[in-house]
Amino acid sequence: MRLDGKVAVITGAAAGIGVAYARRFLAEGARVVIADVVDPVPAAEKLEAAEHVLAVRTDVSDAAAVRAMVDAAVTRFGRVDVLVNNAAVFATLRPQRFDEIPDAEWDRVMAVNVKGVWNCARAVAPVMRAQRGGRIVNVASAIVAKGTAMLLHYVTSKGAVVAMTRALARELGPDGITVNAVAPGLILSDTVQANPAITDFQVDAIMRARSLKREAFPEDVEGAVVFLASDDSAFMSGQTLVVDGGSVFSTL
Numbered sequence: 001m002r003l004d005g006k007v008a009v010i011t012g013a014a015a016g017i018g019v020a021y022a023r024r025f026l027a028e029g030a031r032v033v034i035a036d037v038v039d040p041v042p043a044a045e046k047l048e049a050a051e052h053v054l055a056v057r058t059d060v061s062d063a064a065a066v067r068a069m070v071d072a073a074v075t076r077f078g079r080v081d082v083l084v085n086n087a088a089v090f091a092t093l094r095p096q097r098f099d100e101i102p103d104a105e106w107d108r109v110m111a112v113n114v115k116g117v118w119n120c121a122r123a124v125a126p127v128m129r130a131q132r133g134g135r136i137v138n139v140a141s142a143i144v145a146k147g148t149a150m151l152l153h154y155v156t157s158k159g160a161v162v163a164m165t166r167a168l169a170r171e172l173g174p175d176g177i178t179v180n181a182v183a184p185g186l187i188l189s190d191t192v193q194a195n196p197a198i199t200d201f202q203v204d205a206i207m208r209a210r211s212l213k214r215e216a217f218p219e220d221v222e223g224a225v226v227f228l229a230s231d232d233s234a235f236m237s238g239q240t241l242v243v244d245g246g247s248v249f250s251t252l
Helices: 016-027 041-046 063-077 103-131 152-175 196-200 203-209 219-229
Strands: 007-011 031-036 053-057 082-085 134-139 177-184 240-243
Touching: 007 016, 007 063, 007 103, 016 031, 016 219, 031 041, 031 063, 041 053, 053 063, 063 103, 082 103, 082 219, 103 134, 103 152, 103 177, 134 152, 134 219, 152 177, 177 219, 219 240
Parallel strands: 007 031, 007 082, 031 053, 082 134, 134 177, 177 240
Antiparallel strands: none
């Protein structure tokens, strides 16, 4: 029960890897706020210990909506100890050359994957500062170290998350707030598996590069997120923890 008594906000948690994080956080003793642009109520109702879950429909690219979500969390649970910035545009993307990416798609990826992280961090910062502590866990991607082609907007957005993690760690450290990132490899969540286009073009190369020659699923990365959200990582900030089956060895 490494998160016993903690209150965690997890974005992008109505499906895919986000709902797996929520389930694990509940098992670790946390009370969890599920935020998603898709209605998160059905996901919340399926979780064990649903009485410890608050579902809030939120578009993280909308600063006002994010502030309302944090206000709802504080109203329900009284505090926010952990923010997991998981919401991202990925599973619905189609690999394509960088010069063929539509402007609207580029803008949406940046609005959610980059601005969304910023919006959520600045919304929880006053609450965590008042508490003199907190944990922010940003979900980046090991794809940043690989520079995978045909997904320039996604790779660029996750590179920004790594950079933002470092800068936020400097700014929020004096307030007792740690900011770290987890960088998974390709995780076969239900939402990712629903779009073969996003997996098939890179799966062979990914498998060849991995030290551990198997597919990865949400349970392979959720423990790392719990570690970064818990007191076990209390003297760690500005770091990016790669969880990709031993493909990327360099630090991000």
